[in-house]
Amino acid sequence: MSILGAMIIVPANAQWNTWHTTQAISGGFGLLGSIVESAERKKAMEIWEREKVQYQPTFKKVQDEAKQLEIEEKWQDCLEKYEEVSKLNCDYGYTDQKAISTKITSLYEKAGRTEEGPSVVNNKSVTLPDYSNYRFTLQNPITKGKKDNTSTKIVRVSCSDTETRIELECEASFPNFDVCIMPGTYIKAKGSGKLKLSAVENITTSPTNTRIPWPYQKLRFALLFPALPASAEVFELIEPSSDWKFKDIRCK
Secondary structure (H helix, E strand, O other): OEEEEOOOOOOOOOOOOHHHHHHHHHHHHHHHOHHHHHHHHHHHHHHHHHHHHHHHHHHHHHHHHHHHHHHOOOHHHHHHHHHHHHHHHHHHOOOOHHHHHHHHHHHHHHOOOOOOHHHHOOOHHHOOOOOOOOOEEEEOOOOOOOOOOOOOEEEEEEEOOOEEEEEEEEEOOOOOEEEEEOOOOEEEEOOOEEEEOOEEEOOOEOOOOEEEOOOOOEEEEEEEEEOOOOOOOEEEEEOOOOOOEEEEEEOO
16 A cells, blocks of 8 residues: 655644654755754754744643533534644644544544545445455454554455455555555465455546545455455455565465
8 A cells, every 4th residue: 555645744643742843854855964954953853843832832721622522412513623723733743643633533523524535535425335255254353464564454354256355444654645556456375366446436547646644543445356366265455566465365
């Protein structure tokens, strides 16, 4: 899976600190030499620290407004306020970002925004109401890539005589986390040859990207392929030109 991220000053950890910010800022100055890098980093850190103090009252005010709107059940306004809270927190790291992102995700449905598609992490659309038409269905057939090179996990595999359905889940690492699937992605089992991607659900294929707005939000999506041989017991899922690979996925 291809991942494209918008540039941000501070990485989206659950709780940021000065070390994280220093690391993020220092990466852009390596070619200027260590002396210039140190001076620029120090200057950038000073600016960031001043801004953090400057905007802290604003963060607290918006956070309190968001909580009040939640009490009043004004869901759309509440969602917009929590998104303001999240933006400030991603920039300056006032509190636990995971809790804010979880709150935002829970408000999508209450605010009536569940039909807006992947841009608001529309995960329910991927889970089918009935899997009885598949000869084999298994949740969590494996949990991660062979080389621990992806946080994406396979949630469910379903096999029929006409298709192979793979449901996956990925988590955003930073704001405006863009993901997509390469069209050449394929599955392969012993004796099957490469079976190319035939359709996707709740995610886009390259060059179009699907955006996950906030850190720690999860996107559930499905990849559809032609049917595997009925004799196949395990298969692999490969996205060419990337490190995104899964091996030994159970299908029987």
